[in-house]
Amino acid sequence: MSARDRVLAAAREGLGRAAWSAHGRTPGPGPSPSGDGRRRRPSGDADTRALLVEQFTAALTALGGQAHTADSPGGIIDIVTSLFDRYACCDFISWEADEIPCPGLLDALASHGRRRVAYDVPFDQVGRAAVLASLEPVGIGLTGGLAAVASSGTIALASGKGRGRLASLLPPVHIAVIRTRALVASLDDVVTAHPSLVAEGSNIVFITGPSRTADIEMTLTRGVHGPRHVHVVLLTEAAP
C-alpha cells in the first residue's frame, strides 16, 4: 500500500466517522457558490469601458502604482519611452514583441538606444545562476498582460513561450501594456472571460500594485522583493 493509498484511506475513514454532528453542529453546504448574487456589469459599451478605466486607474494609484492611457500604438510608445527616460534606464528585459499589444514598441526602444537583454535560463544550476546574475542589473521589465481588473487595480499575466516570468519580477520597474478590451470589472469576470484560465500558462500571476511589506511595525514599504514601480499602460481602442 503506497503512502497515497494510506493517506486517502485515512481521509475516507475520517469522513466515515462523520463527527460533524458533535454538539449538533452540522457544517451545512450553504448557498451554492455560483449563486452569490453579485451583479455582473456589462462591459461592452464605451461608457462602461471609460468607467472601468477610471476605476482601474483609481485603484492602482491608491496602491502606489500608475496607470496611463493611450489611444494608439504611437501614444503607447511615447509613454513607454518617457518612462525609460524617467528611470534613466538603458537595459531591459521583456516579452517577445508579438506578446505586447503595441506593434513597433521594441523597435522604437531600440532606436532610442535601449538594449533588450534576451535570455533563456539554462537547465543546469551553474548556467542558471550565471544567467540570473546577469539579469539582476536590468532596470525595467516590459510585458503585456492577459487581463486587468478594474475594482482592485489588478493585472493578470500568463507565462508561456515569449512571455517570461522574470520581466514582471526581477527589475525594480515593471511596465505592462494591456488593451482596455482585456479590462474587466472584478476578479470573477477574469474567470468568466477565461474559462480555462490555468491553461493559459503554467504560471498565472495576478499583480495588484507594487511589491510591499508591512512587517516592521506595520510601516508600509514598497519594493521589498518585487518591483517597486508598477506602470500599466492601457491601450484604449475604438469600439469595433
Added chain:
Amino acid sequence: MTGRPTRVQLLVTCLVDQFSPRVAEAAVAILEREGLDVHVPLAQTCCGQPAFNGGFTDEARAMARHTIDVFSANPAPIVVPSGSCADMIVNHYPELFGGNDPYAERAWAMAARTFELCQFLTDVLGVRATGGATTDTLAYHPSCHGLRGLALRDQPRRLLEGVLGARVVELADDEACCGFGGLFSVKMPGLSGDMLRAKLDAIADSGAGTVVATDVSCLIHISGGLRRRHSHVRARHIAEVLVERSIE
C-alpha cells in the same frame, strides 16, 4: 407565538437569585407594568452554562433537563434577565441533545420561546420606554453572549434612550469582552484582570456615572473591579435602570 402574550415565565438565573435579587424584582415589575402575568417557577436552579462552558457536557445536560422540565409545565414565553443564560438556552440547549434524545424536541421548543429581557420588551412587546427616569449619565456595556449569540445590539440602547432624563454615552471599544468568562476569570486571573482593566479604563474615560449591562455576571466582575479601584461609578443591571422612577 401569535399576538401579544399575556403571561410570561421568569427564568431568574442563579446569579441574579443569589447576588442581585433586586434585578429579578425589577424585571417582574417591568413586565407587570406591561400588563403581563409573571409566573416564577420555584423549582428553577441553574441553566447549566457554567458546566457547559467548562466542557462538562454531561453535567450541563442534567441541568438543562431539569430546567426544561421546570419550564415546560407552562406554555408561556420565558424571559431571562441575562443575555448569557438566554444564549445558553437558545443556542446550546438544542446542541446538547441528539436527535434520539427525548429532550431534543423539548429543547428546541424551549429555545423557540426563550427571550432575553430587552429582546422580549423590544422585539416581542414593542416597548419603547419602560417609564424609568434618571438624572444619571449611562454607559452601556454589551455582554458578549447576548451581543454575538442573540444579536442583542440595539434593543438595550433603545430602551436606555427611553429612560427619561438619561444621557447615554458610548464606551470606547465597547464590544470588547470585560474578561469575566466564568471559570476563565479564576483559571486565567492575569488575563482576565487585564481585560477588566481595559474595560474599567474605558468606563472611566466615558464620564458615565453608571455602567449598564444585561448580565449580572459581567456586572459582578466590573463592579468588583470598580470597587477595587475606589471608583464612584456604579455598575447596574439594565432592569434596575429601566424600572427606577424616582429622580435622584
Added chain:
Amino acid sequence: MSSEIATYRHAAAAFHRKVEDALADRRLQDALASTTARLTGSRSAAFAAVPHPERLRDTARAIRARTIARLDHYLARFADEAANAGCHVHWAETAADATGIVTRIAIDCGIRSAVKSKSMVSEEIGLNPALEAAGVRVVETDLGEYVVQIADDRPSHIITPIVHWRRDDVARLFTRTLGACKEEVADVPAMTAFARRRLRAEFLQAGMGISGVNFAVAETGTICLVTNEGNGRLTTTAPRVHVALLGLERIVPSVADLESCLQVLARSATGQALSVYTTLLTGPRRRPGDSRGAESDGPDELHVVIIDNGRTRLLGSDLAEILYCIRCGACLNVCPVYRRIGGHAYGSVYPGPMGSIVTPGLMGLVGSAELAQASSLCGACRDACPVRIDLPGLLLTARHQAAQSRLGPRWVRVGVRVYAWLATRPRLFRLAGRASRRLAVLVARDGWIRRLPGPLRAWTEARDFPAPAAVSFLDAYRRRTRSPGRTSS
C-alpha cells in the same frame, strides 16, 4: 498520576508562565495592541467595500464545507491533475515523512542552499532543522521570517511574524549580525532595501525554492500562492527546483471556487482587495519540445508534498470544522487573549483561537489542552472568521475532550459535579445557597469580600467579590406568594 496527566500539567504550567511573562511585557503589549487594531480596522474596511460581504463569507464557507466533506475525492483528483501537469507528487503521512521527502529531493538534486517563502506548514513539520542537518542551507525570505531566522527567534503571528519586534530591534539585529552600516538601518525603507539586497543574492544562486500552498485546485492540479512582498514569486521562479508543501486540507474544487477564497483571504488577512501577488502554478516550466512552446524561465522541477501529519485524524474528530481554516489570522487580531499574550505564549506554530484548536487537533490534546481554557468565549473570533468557523464551539469541544480525559484541575471537576448534583435537586440547591450566603456574610465587609479562599483567591487578586444577598430572590418570592396580601414591588 498517569504520565498523560503529568505531561498535561507540565505543559499547562509552562503555558501559564508564558502568559504571565507576556502580560508583564509592556513593549509586547503596546506592539500587539497597535498591530492587531490596525489589522482589524483594515479588515473591516475591506469587507465594508464589497456589496455583500456576508454573502461572500457564505460562499467561501460553502466552498470549504463542500471540499472538506469530500476531501478524499478532491485530494486524489488534485494529485492526479498535478502529476498530469508535470509535477512530482509526494505523500507524507507524518512530519518526519515530509522532512525526509524534502531532504531526499535536495540530496538527489545536489542542492546546497534553498530559499523559502513563508510557510506555516514548514514550521509545523520542522523542515529547516532537518534540511540543515542534511547540509542544506535554508534562507527565509519573507522579511519578517528573515528577521526571525537570523535572530533565532520564532514567529509570533501567522501573517506578520514579527509583531513583537520594534524597528530599533531590527536595526540592531541587522547591524550586529549582518554588519549593516548606519545608513542601511536608518529607517524602515532603508532596512527593507538592505534585506532586499541580501536576499536577492540568495534567490539568484539557490538551487531550491520551498513554499507553502495557500490553495490547491483539484480540477486542474494548480497550486496557488499568495504573497505581498514578491518573495513567493522569486522562490517559485528563480531556483531550479521548486518544492511546495501542501497541508492536505487546503484544497478547493475549481478555479472559480478559488476566486472567492482568495477574496476573503486577502481581505481578512491584511485588508486588501487582493494580495499583491497571487500566483497560480500548474506544473513546472514548459521545456523545449512542449507543444505549447518552451518557456525561457521558471523552475525545471515542481514537487508537491501532500502532508497529512494528523489532519486525517482531525477530519474524523469533533474538531474537524477547523479544517475549513484558510490561515488568514483574523481570529488572532480580534481575540482579546491573543492581543494580550501574542503568538509565543501558545507554544505552537499556530496561535490564537484557531491555534488553540489546530494544535490539539494535530499534536494531540494532552500537551495543549490548556490552550482552549484561555478564552472567555466572547465569540469575537467567530464573528471575524471569513469562513464562519464556530471557533467558540470548537473551544468548548476541546474543553469537553479535556474534561473527559480528566485534564484539568481536580477542584473544578469536583466542584462542577457537586454543583450539577445540587442544581438538579431544587430543595438542596436552595439550602446550599442559603448556607453559602450565610458563610459569605461572615467574611464580607460592607457587602464585599476582599479575599476569596482556596483556588477562588485568584479572582480577588484583581477585583473584589460581592457578598451574595441576605435573602435570595426565590426565597423571598416564595414567602411572598405563599403569604396572603401579596404585592408586587
